[in-house]
Amino acid sequence: MLIIVLAAVVTAIMSGCGKSDTHSQADGKVNVVTSFYPLYFFAKEIGGEHAHVVNLIAAGVEPHEWTPKSRDLDAASKAQLFLYNGAGLEGWVDNFLNGLGSGSQVLTVEASKGIELIQGNPEHDHDHEGAAEEADDHDHDSEEGGEADHSHSDLDVDPHTWTSPRSALVMAANIRDAFVQADPANKAAYESNYAGLESRLRELDDKFTQGLAGFERRDIVVSHQAFGYLCRDYNLNQIAIMGLSPEAEPRAQDLLEIAKFVKENGIPYIFFEELVSEQLANTLASEAKVDTLVLNPLEGLTPEQEKAGEDYFTLMERNLENLQKALG
Structure with a gap:
């Protein structure tokens, strides 16, 4: 019985580690x-x-x-x-x-x-x-018990x-x-x-509009196809290594096509994000002989960003700086 109780306590501690107490209520x-x-x-x-x-x-x-x-x-x-x-x-x-x-x-x-x-x-x-x-x-699909199908x-x-x-x-x-x-x-x-x-x-919005307006290059290569709305609103084109779900696996043919596009169009950087592996972005960058930069989809903070007091605005402004670097 004691083992069961201890296991339950450890599970509760581990499940709450690193997040707000989602059981808490405030009167x-x-x-x-x-x-x-x-x-x-x-x-x-x-x-x-x-x-x-x-x-x-x-x-x-x-x-x-x-x-x-x-x-x-x-x-x-x-x-x-x-x-x-x-x-x-x-x-x-x-x-x-x-x-x-x-x-x-x-x-x-x-x-x-x-x-x-x-x-x-x-x-x-x-x-x-x-x-x-x-x-x-x-x-749109979900399975029983709240498990999502991320296909x-x-x-x-x-x-x-x-x-x-x-x-x-x-x-x-x-x-x-x-x-x-x-x-x-x-x-x-x-x-x-x-x-x-x-x-x-x-x-x-004004910073993005003005800050991205003067560049002749409009193409960005990203690891995760998460920037369609940003590209639509500020007249950019995204070419994605992976799909809407960042765990999606690209075909070898897709990677070759993107590498060819990068080389032929003089793309200087390939963007990756912090919350998923950057291995594919690094592999493609190495193949195309270009560097990598972060473009943050703001799906969540890393523990380091949370500790440093980063927020939606600071990360979006850094995105703008990196976009300007990649387009320049």
């Missing part, structure tokens, strides 16, 4: 549960002192690979707001919402609602030659809406509206906090 505040980092950041900014926000996914965990546990369902069922991206990012969300139970009073909000989604999946035909790849895999070839919509400040503006407005609906008594505070966030996002 007198709107309790909010978010599915991944950008929503957590926007909710914290808008909710301010009136909100207690916890994020389901720990720092350093890639959200495409994550599935909820029973403790996550318990936390969401006790909250007043549950915010998820939608557009197929959370393949587990349908079963998760069904599991909240009839007694739950949680308001569920799809933050990407109202954004013009990028349709189509270029992985279906593997056409990389000289073409901009603007669509990402989007997984990238099944996706047909790009879920990575938050990588563009213009889409982030829509998401932030949806989150503001959710707070007002859940807690109308503090409407003025939420609208004031949103106005500050909106101003910063519009300033970021």
Whole structure:
């Protein structure tokens, strides 16, 4: 019996390591549960002192690979707001919402609602030659018990809406509206906090618009096809090594075609991201005799970034700097 109890304690400690306590509740505040980092950041900014926000996914965990546990369902069922991206990012969300139970009073909000989604999946035909790849895999399917099927070839919509400040503006407005609906008594505070966030996002949009306007080169080669919205809004073309889900495996033919494209078009850098292996990006860069740079899809913070106080804005501004370096 003692062994069983100790095992349960160790499991509980390990499952909570490195993340916010998703069981915690705060009296007198709107309790909010978010599915991944950008929503957590926007909710914290808008909710301010009136909100207690916890994020389901720990720092350093890639959200495409994550599935909820029973403790996550318990936390969401006790909250007043549950915010998820939608557009197929959370393949587990349908079963998760069904599991909240009839007694739950949680308001569920799809933050990407109202954004013009990028349709189509270029992985279906593997056409990389000289073409901009603007669509990402989007997984609508989920399995029993909240386990998601992340088969990238099944996706047909790009879920990575938050990588563009213009889409982030829509998401932030949806989150503001959710707070007002859940807690109308503090409407003025939420609208004031949103106005500050909106101003910063519009300033970021201006920085991207002006900062990327003057370059003749418009092609970027990325490890993970996560930047369709950013490319659409700022007139760039992404050529991706892997698909919408970063665990997608490219064919050898695809890698050869991308390497050829890099060489023929003088692409100086291949972008990789921190939360997934950079092996393929490094291999391709070595083959094409170019260097690598980070382009962060902001799906989550690394533990080091979290400790250093990095956030959506600091990482997006670094993305802009690296894009300017790659396009120059």
